[in-house]
Amino acid sequence: MTIPAFTDRSPADQYLVLRIAARDRVGLESLAALPAHELDRLLPGVRAIYQHRESLAGALLAHGGIDPASPEYQAAAAQASDLLARVDRIGAGHAA
Structure with a gap:
């Protein structure tokens, strides 16, 4: 089932919902109708983390001494991006 009030929202709003x-x-229906500021009130700080998740992951890897230019890092980053996209699709009600 597709909920327009949910699917019409930004990816960050969808994540919060x-x-x-x-x-x-x-249920998603009631939450999808809430304004963004109310979602932020219910989960303070999560929007900023979601919006910067890729740069945060990169910073954590760099802090751990993992070189972002290495082939291993590039392969892991591609796999992680694919996994995040699959999770987002599943969360939005689509099959992986």
Whole structure:
């Protein structure tokens, strides 16, 4: 089932809605209707983390001494990006 109020939202809003729905065990319909500032109130700071997740992951890897230019890093980054995209599709109600 597709919920227009959910699918029409930004990826960050969708992520917040899914996290709140899972945490509070409530339906997506009611949460999808909430304004962005209300989602931010329910999960403070999560939007910023979501929006910067790739740069945060890169910084953590660099801090651990992993070279972003290495072939191993590039392969792991591609695999992680694919996995995140699959999770986003599943969370949006689409098959992987």
